Structures are given as C-alpha cells and as structure tokens.
Amino acid sequence: MSAHDVLVVAEVQRQALADITLELLAAARGVAEAGGGQVICLVLSADGTPFVPALAPADRIVLVNDPQLADYAPDPFVAAAFEVVAAEQPRAVLVAGTSVGWDLAPLLASRLQAPLVTGCKSVTADGPGLVVDVSFCGGKMMAEVAVGQSPAVLMIMPGSYRAATAAGAARVETREPASPLPAGAVRFREWVLPEAGDVDITQQDVLVAVGRGIQQKDNVELAEQLAQALGGAVCASRPAVDQGWLPATRQVGKSGMTVRPKLYLALGVSGAPEHLEGMDGSELIIAVNTDPKAPIFDAAHYGAEVDALDLLPALVEAVGAKKG
Amino acid sequence: MSVVPTDAGVELLEQLGKTGSGTSPLGCMQCGMCAASCPLGAAMEFPPRKLILQTMAGNLDKVLASPSLWMCVGCYTCSHRCPRDIELTDGLWPALRDRSMQAGFQPPGELQETFQNLFKYGNTLGKSPRQRLDWAKGLDVPVLDLSKESRPVDVLWLVGCYPSYYPRNHAVTRAWARIMTRLGVSWGVLGAKEKSAGECERMFGEEGLFETLVEENRKLLGAQQFETLVTLDPHAYRALHAYYPRFGAWYPVQHYTTFLAERLDALRGMIVKPVEATVTYHDNCCVGRRCGCYDPPRALLQLIPGVKLVEMDRHHDNALCCGGGGGGMWLDAHIVAHGGHRLSDERIRQAAATGADTLAVSCPYELSRFEDAAKVAGLDGQVKVRDIIELLAESMDLGERSVA
Amino acid sequence: MNIMVVVRQVPDLIESLEIDASGSSLDWDAASFIINECDDHALEQALLLKEAAGGTVTVVALDQGDVDNTLYTAAAKGADRIVKIPVDDGWHPSPRAAAALYAEAAKDLAKDLVLVGVQAHDELDGVLAPALAAALALPYVGVIRGVQAGSEPGSVVACKEFPGAVMARLDVRLPAVLGILGADQPPRYVPVSRIRAAMKESRFEEPAVAAAPAASLVSVHKLYPPVSGTRAEMLVGSESDIAGRIAAILAEKGLLK
Numbered sequence: 001m002s003a004h005d006v007l008v009v010a011e012v013q014r015q016a017l018a019d020i021t022l023e024l025l026a027a028a029r030g031v032a033e034a035g036g037g038q039v040i041c042l043v044l045s046a047d048g049t050p051f052v053p054a055l056a057p058a059d060r061i062v063l064v065n066d067p068q069l070a071d072y073a074p075d076p077f078v079a080a081a082f083e084v085v086a087a088e089q090p091r092a093v094l095v096a097g098t099s100v101g102w103d104l105a106p107l108l109a110s111r112l113q114a115p116l117v118t119g120c121k122s123v124t125a126d127g128p129g130l131v132v133d134v135s136f137c138g139g140k141m142m143a144e145v146a147v148g149q150s151p152a153v154l155m156i157m158p159g160s161y162r163a164a165t166a167a168g169a170a171r172v173e174t175r176e177p178a179s180p181l182p183a184g185a186v187r188f189r190e191w192v193l194p195e196a197g198d199v200d201i202t203q204q205d206v207l208v209a210v211g212r213g214i215q216q217k218d219n220v221e222l223a224e225q226l227a228q229a230l231g232g233a234v235c236a237s238r239p240a241v242d243q244g245w246l247p248a249t250r251q252v253g254k255s256g257m258t259v260r261p262k263l264y265l266a267l268g269v270s271g272a273p274e275h276l277e278g279m280d281g282s283e284l285i286i287a288v289n290t291d292p293k294a295p296i297f298d299a300a301h302y303g304a305e306v307d308a309l310d311l312l313p314a315l316v317e318a319v320g321a322k323k324g
Numbered sequence: 325m326s327v328v329p330t331d332a333g334v335e336l337l338e339q340l341g342k343t344g345s346g347t348s349p350l351g352c353m354q355c356g357m358c359a360a361s362c363p364l365g366a367a368m369e370f371p372p373r374k375l376i377l378q379t380m381a382g383n384l385d386k387v388l389a390s391p392s393l394w395m396c397v398g399c400y401t402c403s404h405r406c407p408r409d410i411e412l413t414d415g416l417w418p419a420l421r422d423r424s425m426q427a428g429f430q431p432p433g434e435l436q437e438t439f440q441n442l443f444k445y446g447n448t449l450g451k452s453p454r455q456r457l458d459w460a461k462g463l464d465v466p467v468l469d470l471s472k473e474s475r476p477v478d479v480l481w482l483v484g485c486y487p488s489y490y491p492r493n494h495a496v497t498r499a500w501a502r503i504m505t506r507l508g509v510s511w512g513v514l515g516a517k518e519k520s521a522g523e524c525e526r527m528f529g530e531e532g533l534f535e536t537l538v539e540e541n542r543k544l545l546g547a548q549q550f551e552t553l554v555t556l557d558p559h560a561y562r563a564l565h566a567y568y569p570r571f572g573a574w575y576p577v578q579h580y581t582t583f584l585a586e587r588l589d590a591l592r593g594m595i596v597k598p599v600e601a602t603v604t605y606h607d608n609c610c611v612g613r614r615c616g617c618y619d620p621p622r623a624l625l626q627l628i629p630g631v632k633l634v635e636m637d638r639h640h641d642n643a644l645c646c647g648g649g650g651g652g653m654w655l656d657a658h659i660v661a662h663g664g665h666r667l668s669d670e671r672i673r674q675a676a677a678t679g680a681d682t683l684a685v686s687c688p689y690e691l692s693r694f695e696d697a698a699k700v701a702g703l704d705g706q707v708k709v710r711d712i713i714e715l716l717a718e719s720m721d722l723g724e725r726s727v728a
Numbered sequence: 729m730n731i732m733v734v735v736r737q738v739p740d741l742i743e744s745l746e747i748d749a750s751g752s753s754l755d756w757d758a759a760s761f762i763i764n765e766c767d768d769h770a771l772e773q774a775l776l777l778k779e780a781a782g783g784t785v786t787v788v789a790l791d792q793g794d795v796d797n798t799l800y801t802a803a804a805k806g807a808d809r810i811v812k813i814p815v816d817d818g819w820h821p822s823p824r825a826a827a828a829l830y831a832e833a834a835k836d837l838a839k840d841l842v843l844v845g846v847q848a849h850d851e852l853d854g855v856l857a858p859a860l861a862a863a864l865a866l867p868y869v870g871v872i873r874g875v876q877a878g879s880e881p882g883s884v885v886a887c888k889e890f891p892g893a894v895m896a897r898l899d900v901r902l903p904a905v906l907g908i909l910g911a912d913q914p915p916r917y918v919p920v921s922r923i924r925a926a927m928k929e930s931r932f933e934e935p936a937v938a939a940a941p942a943a944s945l946v947s948v949h950k951l952y953p954p955v956s957g958t959r960a961e962m963l964v965g966s967e968s969d970i971a972g973r974i975a976a977i978l979a980e981k982g983l984l985k
Contacts, residue, residue: 014890072888072896073898098891099888099889099891102907103858103870107858107868114945115945115946116853116854116855118854119852136850136851137745138741139954140741140744140954141745141951141954142952142954143948143952144948144951145947147945148946148947152946162982185867186869186899189896189897189898189899190896191894191895192887192895238657239699239700242666248661251657255656284977286974286977298959298960302960302961302962302974302977303962304963314967314970315971315974315975318972318974319984321975322975322976322984323984422921426922428916430916431917443920445742450742451742452742454743529919530919532920532921533919535920535921536924
C-alpha cells in the first residue's frame with residue numbers, strides 16, 4: 001500500500017462487469033503514474049474471478065467475494081469497500097457515476113470523513129493533491145476543483161475517459177471481510193426486468209431518429225437496420241408519428257419524450273424547436289437533411305446535406321465494415 | 325334512457341354560466357347545433373350539448389374526468405351558431421376546465437407544462453424573459469423599450485409570445501416594426517417586462533393564472549401612456565377587449581388588421597412593387613368569427629398589386645379553425661390520441677383546392693401550424709404560408725431582404 | 729407515516745449562468761431560481777404515500793431563491809407543514825453544511841421517512857441526500873423511482889433504478905432517508921388559484937437554527953464555461969464518403985461495439 005496508489009471500485013451490474021470500469025482504470029493510471037503508485041481495482045461481488053482477465057490494466061485486483069454482494073444493498077457494499085480503503089489508504093478512490101456509485105461514493109466518503117467530488121470529467125495529480133475538472137449545472141458550467149485531503153472519493157462521469165488497454169501487473173488477491181458484512185435496513189428483494197418487446201427510448205444509448213424526410217413507412221425498416229447495427233433503437237419526430245410510421249412511445253420532443261443518448265442520429269428531421277427540446281442534450285448529434293438551413297444543424301455536432309434515404313444503406317454498410 | 329335534471333345540477337350549471345357573457349346554459353334546448361358544428365364534435369365524449377345535459381343531471385364528475393374536456397380548440401363555431409346565444413367557448417368550457425383542475429384532475433401533460441411556463445416566465449414557450457427582445461437584434465429601425473425609457477406613444481405594441489420567441493415568426497415581427505415606423509407611428513414595446521396577455525390561459529381554465537397575469541399587466545400598462553394597444557395576436561386582442569374590463573382594466577386595443585385598415589390611403593402610397601400571387605385568406609377565429617371582422621384583412625390584401633384573391637369554400641364565419649386556440653397549440657397529441665385530428669391538416673387541403681399558391685394568415689400560431697400541415701400533406705411546394713404583414717412588407721420593400 | 733421532504737432552490741438553467749468577480753463562484757445575484765426537479769419528485773412521492781397510507785407531509789427548505797412560491801405551491805398540493813430555515817444572505821451552503829442545518833431544524837420533527845431529491849445540478853462537493861442521512865444517523869439508499877408502503881408496518885418498498893430500465897426492488901425498514909429520482913407519477917399540477925389561496929391561508933414555520941458552517945474539504949479554483957461549437961461540422965463528399973466518415977467518428981467515440 002502506498003499513499004500514491006489509486007483505488008478503483010469496479011462497477012459490477014447483475015454479475016457482469018460494466019465497461020465503465022475500464023474508463024476508471026484509465027483515469028486511475030494517469031494519477032497513479034504521477035506519484036509512482038499503483039492502480040488497485042476493488043471488485044465487490046459474489047465471485048469476481050471471471051472478471052479478472054478484463055481487469056488486466058490494474059496492478060492489483062482485490063476480490064472481495066461474498067454472497068451478500070451478489071445483488072445490491074447499500075450496507076454490505078459500503079462496509080466491504082470501507083474496510084479495504086481504510087486499510088489501503090490510497091490517495092483517491094474512483095467510483096463510477098452510476099446507480100450504485102451514487103450510493104457508494106457519498107456513503108463511503110462519509111464513513112471515511114473524506115472529501116467527495118461528483119461530476120468529474122478528469123483527474124490530475126498536483127503535487128500531493130489532486131485537481132479535478134467537474135461538469136455541473138446540467139453541463140452548462142465547469143469547475144476546476146483542488147483536493148488536498150487524502151483519500152478523496154471522486155465520482156467519474158461515464159464517457160469521460162477511453163477504456164484502459166495497457167496491461168498492468170494484474171496481481172490477484174482475494175480477501176475475506178474481517179467481520180460478517182452487515183445486512184442493514186435496506187434489503188434487496190428482487191430484480192424487475194423490463195417486459196420483452198417494450199422499447200424505452202429514454203434508456204437507449206443510441207437512437208436513430210426518423211423525420212418527415214424518410215418519406216414513407218417502408219423506409220423505417222432501413223433505419224431499424226442501422227439502429228440494430230449500432231445497438232440502439234429507432235425513434236421519431238412528431239410528423240413521423242402522426243403519419244403512423246411509428247407508435248407514440250417512440251416520439252421525441254415537446255409532446256413526446258426527452259432523451260439524452262450517447263448518439264442521436266437524426267435522419268430527415270428538420271429540427272423544429274419542439275423537437276430540439278426533446279433531444280438537444282444528447283452527447284453526440286449527427287444530422288442528415290437535404291435542407292442546409294434546417295435548424296437541426298444548429299444543434300448537431302456533425303451534419304451532412306444529403307438525402308437520408310440515399311445515405312442509409314451506405315451507412316449500414318460502413319458501420320458493419322468498421323465493426324469488422 | 326332519459327336524463328333527469330337534479331336540483332344540484334341545475335344550480336351548478338347556472339353558476340358555471342355566470343363566467344360567460346351570453347345566456348345561461350340553462351337555456352339550452354338540446355338542439356345539437358353545437359355538436360354538429362364542432363370540427364372535433366364527432367370525437368368528443370361530451371360535445372357542448374352533452375356537457376350541459378350531464379352537468380344538469382348531476383354527473384359532473386364524469387364530465388370533469390373526461391379527456392374530451394380538453395379537446396376544444398376555441399374556434400367559437402358552437403357559440404356563433406347557438407340559437408340561444410349561450411357563451412360556450414368563452415364561458416362554459418373554461419369554467420368546466422377550471423372545475424376539473426380544482427377537483428384534482430390533471431390536464432394533459434403538455435398543457436401543464438405550458439401553464440408552468442406561463443407562471444414562471446410569463447410566456448408559453450418556457451423561454452427566459454431576458455431574451456424577449458432578441459427578435460430585434462440587428463433591426464434597422466429603432467425599438468423603444470418603454471420599460472427602460474417611458475414616453476407617451478401612439479401605439480404600445482404588445483409583441484406576444486410566439487412573435488417574440490418563435491424563429492419562424494421573427495420575419496413578421498420585424499416587418500411589423502418597420503411598417504409602423506414607415507407609417508410615422510410612434511410606438512414602443514415593454515421589452516423583457518412584457519408578459520402574455522393571458523388569453524389562452526383563461527380559455528384553458530386557468531382562471532387563477534389569468535388573474536395573476538391581468539394584475540401584472542395592469543401594473544405594467546398603468547405606468548405607460550399610449551393612444552392604443554396593438555397586437556398581432558387575435559387571442560390577445562379578444563382577452564384585452566372582452567375580459568380585462570371585468571377586472572376594471574379597460575384599454576383601447578386593436579388587432580393589427582384593424583389598425584392598418586384605418587390607414588389604407590397612407591399604405592397605398594407606400595407600395596412600391598407588386599407581389600404576384602394567388603392568395604387565399606384564412607379567417608382567424610377570434611377576430612373573424614367571434615368579432616365579425618372579415619373585411620379589413622381582405623382590404624389589405626387587395627391593396628397589393630399583383631395579388632389575386634380567391635376564397636376557400638369555407639370562409640368568413642364558416643372558416644375552419646386551424647386548431648391552435650383554446651390551448652390547441654399544446655393539445656394536438658391529446659386530441660389525436662382521443663380520436664380527433666389536427667384541423668390545420670384539413671384546412672391546408674382546403675386552401676390548396678382553391679388553386680392558390682399562397683395562404684395568407686393573421687395569427688401567430690397559424691404560421692407554424694399551416695407550414696407544418698403543408699409539409700405533412702406534401703403541399704409545401706405548392707402552397708406558401710405567409711402572414712399579411714409579410715406580403716405587405718414585400719410590396720413596400722420592407723422585408724428582410726431590404727436590410728442593408 | 730410522517731414524511732419529511734427537503735426541497736431546494738437551484739439556478740434556473742434557461743438563463744445563462746454568470747461567474748462572479750472572484751471567478752470561483754456562480755454569480756448568485758444574477759441567477760434566477762426554481763425548485764430542484766428531483767425534490768419536486770420527492771414531494772410528489774410524499775403526497776402519494778400520504779394519500780395511500782395517511783400521515784403527514786412536512787416540507788423543509790432553506791430561505792433562498794424563490795422559496796416562498798415553492799413552499800406555498802407545496803402547501804397547495806397538500807403538504808401539512810411548510811418550514812423555512814433562515815440562512816445568512818449570500819451564503820450557499822455546501823451539501824454537508826446544508827445537511828447539518830436540515831438535521832438541526834428537524835430534530836423535533838417526527839420523521840418515519842425522509843425524501844430528498846438524489847441530485848441537484850448545483851452540487852459538486854457532496855450529495856445532500858446521503859449527507860442528510862448521515863447527519864440524522866439514518867439508513868440511506870438513492871436513485872429511487874417509486875416508493876410504496878411495505879406489507880409490514882414500519883417499512884416501505886423502494887425501486888432503485890438501474891440502466892436499461894432494470895429496477896431493484898428493495899425492502900426498507902423505517903426510519904430511513906431515500907434519495908428520489910422519480911415518483912410513481914409525475915409531479916401533479918395545482919391550479920394557480922389554489923396557490924394564491926395557500927398564500928393567504930398557509931403560514932411558514934421559521935425555526936432559528938444555529939449553523940456552524942462546516943469548512944468545505946475541497947476548494948474551487950475557478951469556474952469556466954464548457955467549450956462548445958455553434959454549428960455542425962458539415963461532412964462533404966459522396967454518400968459513401970460521408971458514411972465512411974460517420975462510421976469513423978462513431979468508432980473513435982467508442983460507439984461501435
């Protein structure tokens with residue numbers, strides 16, 4: 001253990017390792033390197049052994065395996081994490097800004113009497129301290145925050161770092177909690193999964209939006225193909241729903257749903273204010289419209305002034321080729 | 325199955341009728357003229373006739389809970405044709421909607437959001453009040469912000485929410501500023517302090533919100549000196565003309581078409597070029613059917629050389645509403661979900677059937693509604709939608725193109 | 729069930745946010761305020777629980793921003809008590825400091841359940857909901873969408889939201905603090921006339937709360953606006969050129985899995 005180590009709490013969702021863990025490891029490596037410290041990855045689960053190969057970028061992989069960590073309840077997780085962090089005394093504990101993270105990070109920080117920073121987009125070592133770039137106020141403001149106390153608990157926003165690839169020492173240790181993990185007043189009962197066939201567009205990472213420029217219902221099929229290739233779903237602007245091309249559950253906009261996916265691909269959508277309202281918070285917006293003055297281009301990051309119907313088949317092909 | 329009036333129902337109906345200016349709804353003879361005339365009557369669970377019947381029978385709860393309570397678009401056709409002159413659109417509907425919300429029933433979601441926006445920001449679009457004058461950026465005529473520098477003016481122009489904030493409307497707003505200036509009218513606006521006149525809120529049934537806005541507007545207008553208010557919005561005109569006086573707030577107010585129609589000779593002398601267009605005019609519901617004002621807009625259009633005016637089959641008091649009034653701008657999804665349709669989709673086809681290449685309008689909602697409808701109907705290459713102001717400005721060479 | 733709800737005022741994001749002269753704080757005077765959205769959901773959830781199982785709802789807020797309007801609206805919606813905690817002018821306490829204030833103000837309040845929004849967009853050096861739980865020495869779980877009375881008395885069932893519309897159903901033994909993301913239904917609309925009536929009829933409780941401002945454990949060096957372009961970067965070429973470019977952009981951003 002060393003005061004220069006950085007500890008990452010792996011994000012495990014229903015016994016599967018989430019990708020964001022690798023983003024956290026990348027963040028951790030940047031900070032640990034500066035002080036000559038190590039990257040420790042803490043895995044809290046029923047059995048973390050299957051995750052080990054994916055966690056190669058860490059120097060130490062600490063597995064705390066316990067049946068109480070199989071599903072989710074705050075107390076056993078916080079207690080297990082606290083024990084390890086208190087023993088290791090790293091300079092920073094990186095937690096993902098996820099459902100578990102939003103419990104774990106503050107509760108852990110409270111137990112440790114440690115500073116907590118949320119909304120972190122980047123972390124850098126600054127002498128013995130840390131400098132963190134934070135996004136807040138709905139993404140409208142950034143703050144540069146100095147953290148002097150150690151350990152510090154930092155909640156890292158998904159998408160802030162590229163997944164770590166370079167291998168670390170990857171030494172595996174398995175630990176038993178010193179005393180039985182407390183069950184606590186909040187107990188897990190069951191998982192409730194969404195009904196098969198329902199598409200909740202607000203939960204999608206990728207949305208392919210169709211507007212009037214798709215021209216007719218038959219062309220929605222092409223958009224579906226693209227959505228599938230990208231692991232997402234098709235949504236629609238109001239005119240497309242009014243035309244009956246897609247059900248109202250797929251409508252984005254003022255009289256539909258508000259979405260914030262990682263990718264919003266707008267095909268033949270003009271970008272009327274009522275539509276923009278429902279999607280302009282999306283992380284990456286790519287718009288295709290034959291009208292160069294379409295307001296969607298003011299909201300989009302990338303645009304192309306071509307016919308969506310002509311572009312679609314080419315795009316399905318290009319995406320397939322890139323995926324390899 | 326006969327419906328038996330109850331004492332409580334009759335009393336309630338009497339009470340509800342007090343908010344309107346016409347005959348009490350108790351005078352209803354169940355002729356069904358309203359239901360048959362209503363453009364959405366076939367889709368309503370309770371068209372006006374049945375609203376009255378069921379309320380009288382003591383079934384108010386059913387009425388208040390019904391989604392059809394939120395399907396009226398404020399077109400005044402029922403009120404206009406009612407043989408007993410019952411004030412349905414402005415009286416019974418808002419009173420029932422108010423009751424419904426008081427009883428805890430939730431209005432359609434989009435409408436709720438509009439109420440919140442009006443309450444918080446004084447405009448229906450949920451935009452910052454500080455941006456209310458952004459439409460005037462780079463304008464080539466001076467804009468007097470009376471909230472910052474008060475002077476007596478001929479015209480206090482209440483710009484309105486859509487004309488201030490909605491991008492498509494800006495061309496009209498700016499052209500109007502230029503036309504007034506060219507006419508030598510001294511005018512000013514209330515800038516960031518301007519709030520909605522509250523017309524639609526009242527019709528949605530948000531009586532409390534309307535009162536709040538009337539109070540705020542009284543303070544604002546009371547601090548100013550002007551010969552007349554002018555508005556581009558027929559709904560605002562109606563509210564200021566017919567409802568503000570009930571709160572002791574009386575102001576001379578004109579819709580822009582009437583204002584200009586009093587200055588035809590001056591305008592005629594300012595026209596410098598023709599506008600070659602076959603134009604059909606859509607009578608808006610508030611200034612048209614409700615107030616019986618059909619000639620001024622046509623007189624303005626006929627002033628423009630090159631304009632050939634044709635009438636739709638349904639015109640004057642028989643015009644078909646665009647569907648945007650009475651909250652309709654925010655009720656399309658609700659209406660469609662309950663078996664109705666967007667009236668603007670129907671109306672644009674009526675416009676195209678005349679062979680016109682231009683549909684002329686004089687209400688801020690109609691621009692976006694009809695342009696949208698033209699796209700959906702595939703008519704956007706065939707029929708252009710333009711406000712009368714835009715056509716006039718073009719013939720006076722005061723359109724956007726003439727900005728240096 | 730006696731429920732305490734905390735509602736916060738946050739800067740309204742429809743206005744552009746200004747940075748003050750020091751460069752390290754928001755210009756609070758230039759901001760306009762609205763109720764924190766998650767807290768609005770927390771209030772709605774409290775009202776739903778009261779309607780289902782009886783009890784009282786007490787709404788607590790710091791005296792900042794448009795708080796009067798917020799509290800009167802809460803009363804109009806059905807809150808039984810509205811509490812406004814005085815704070816020094818211009819002080820915007822961090823979540824930890826605010827938690828101490830709320831805990832102090834509520835020390836004599838019967839509270840089986842405390843509902844607070846799980847996030848507020850002006851937080852960066854702490855999260856109020858779990859901090860309040862710590863200050864009250866109560867159990868906590870957050871990111872909750874929907875709460876129902878439990879089958880056993882003195883318990884509730886809370887749904888914790890996970891990605892992909894997956895929920896974890898949790899049994900919570902009261903008393904406890906829940907960090908609310910959403911309620912079982914959207915916040916109800918209350919007509920303005922009822923809010924105006926509440927303004928006439930309702931009274932705030934204004935407890936004197938001695939605050940020992942806790943020093944923040946971090947320091948903000950500076951605030952700055954995020955870098956953003958205004959218009960889309962336009963991709964040109966044939967359809968296959970453009971398609972290739974788009975695929976490359978997606979790959980770069982890790983969106984092709």
